[in-house]
Amino acid sequence: MRQQESHVRAVRLRRHGLIGACSVAATMAATLIATPSTAAPTQNTANYATSSQASPASQQALSLMRKAASSRATIGDLANGRTRMSATSVTPNATVTLPAEGSFVSYQNKAYRIVGGATLYVSSWTPFGGKQKVTAITTAQWNALRVMPKDGTFVRAMPGGSIYRVVAGAPIYVSTWAAFGGPQARLDIDAADVTHAGQDAPWDGLSSQTLDFDGVLDGNPTGPSVFVKGGQTGQIYKMVGGSPVYVQSWAAYGGAHAYTVVDQNAIDNAGQAGNYRFVLKHPMNDWPIRDGQGKFYVIAGGAPIYLPTASLMDGITPSLVASNDLGQMTSAAPYDNLLFRPLSPTYLRGVQSGSVYQVLDGVPHYLASWSYVGGTQTRVDVDQLAIDNAGTGGAYNHLLPLGTPVPAP
Numbered sequence: 001m002r003q004q005e006s007h008v009r010a011v012r013l014r015r016h017g018l019i020g021a022c023s024v025a026a027t028m029a030a031t032l033i034a035t036p037s038t039a040a041p042t043q044n045t046a047n048y049a050t051s052s053q054a055s056p057a058s059q060q061a062l063s064l065m066r067k068a069a070s071s072r073a074t075i076g077d078l079a080n081g082r083t084r085m086s087a088t089s090v091t092p093n094a095t096v097t098l099p100a101e102g103s104f105v106s107y108q109n110k111a112y113r114i115v116g117g118a119t120l121y122v123s124s125w126t127p128f129g130g131k132q133k134v135t136a137i138t139t140a141q142w143n144a145l146r147v148m149p150k151d152g153t154f155v156r157a158m159p160g161g162s163i164y165r166v167v168a169g170a171p172i173y174v175s176t177w178a179a180f181g182g183p184q185a186r187l188d189i190d191a192a193d194v195t196h197a198g199q200d201a202p203w204d205g206l207s208s209q210t211l212d213f214d215g216v217l218d219g220n221p222t223g224p225s226v227f228v229k230g231g232q233t234g235q236i237y238k239m240v241g242g243s244p245v246y247v248q249s250w251a252a253y254g255g256a257h258a259y260t261v262v263d264q265n266a267i268d269n270a271g272q273a274g275n276y277r278f279v280l281k282h283p284m285n286d287w288p289i290r291d292g293q294g295k296f297y298v299i300a301g302g303a304p305i306y307l308p309t310a311s312l313m314d315g316i317t318p319s320l321v322a323s324n325d326l327g328q329m330t331s332a333a334p335y336d337n338l339l340f341r342p343l344s345p346t347y348l349r350g351v352q353s354g355s356v357y358q359v360l361d362g363v364p365h366y367l368a369s370w371s372y373v374g375g376t377q378t379r380v381d382v383d384q385l386a387i388d389n390a391g392t393g394g395a396y397n398h399l400l401p402l403g404t405p406v407p408a409p
Helices: 017-032 056-075 084-088 139-144 191-195 264-268 384-388 394-398
Strands: 104-107 110-115 118-121 134-136 154-158 162-167 170-174 187-190 227-230 236-240 243-246 260-262 288-290 296-300 303-306 346-350 356-360 363-367 380-382
Touching (some): 110 187, 118 191, 154 191, 162 260, 227 264, 260 264, 296 380, 303 384, 303 394, 346 384
Parallel strands (some): 104 134, 227 260
Antiparallel strands (some): 162 170, 236 243, 346 356, 356 363
8 A cells, every 4th residue: 555655655856855855954954053153163183083983963964865875775676677566575476467558547546547567646537538447456466566667668748748758767858759769659647747756645656856876775785777878969877866977988887787768958958947857957965976996975066075984874885976977177068967066155064073164166165154144055964074175185176175264244
């Protein structure tokens, strides 16, 4: 039953999951910022080396990262047929017959269409030209169906007629069939499923962003990487925190991986409103990643901030981003999704010190009070060492050296 699948349905990237965690961080930030002062705090880096020295606030950072990872671990490999049964450890029943693709079914007094082996909610019969034949399904059938449509499924949202291709649960907009060599078979769905993608049941057949975490959580792999290829250009991208990060070479990822072809326009227009909103321009804040040398980072303002105190990531092996893709100084396409330095302004909080900083043009400035910047802002928890050692070389160069404190208004 849907009520019994709350953990499975934790994959919410818009109102739940990681974005939900970020909003929690924002509401807590006013209490976590350092006591107002016009001078930067004295910071003792000698105590940053071990998790036993980390403040309770660092556990908040870890909690946010773990929440992001666990939401993806629950669903796992969407492309290979992850079902409610496999996600909830329901005992398989070999006699279960699945409803046909495109058919309409009912379960617990709600109507759905079978799309890509999953159930998409029907809120109105108008998109389908009137009421259709509906077959009631059993709980065993419901549990054996996919959580979200299989990768590569094409749908047409009606009314309106916008075309999308599903990639790891998210509807990626198709502006032209040229990206796929011409028109492809697709199923009509209720446009409301796209409008409400990522929300609670019964709208949870689609996600609001790609579910792309490919690291390890508490020793358990959280599913494969998600790669896409722009149909018009042939360029390969890895989906990282909901954003397409350009792949220069397969070598850093251990060789070629499976990918889904998408409209290059969906990548080029990432972050825009309307039909393109399901692909983010930059990876979402707090997203944990690692490079090919085993260094850990968290995303802040679209850029990777180094996490030298690895114990802050205890229990999580973040998803891989190739070192050469991580270190691009240019912001020109196709390198314009993962930035080298954070957008201005971005707000950071050193988890060991509790100090908050406003980053402008890559420079962190100590912020004594949120009132200095017009009120509480969303901030990202980072390792204080990344701020203290900003601009000193290597992985620390994703920030420039500490600037002057933000002046009082």
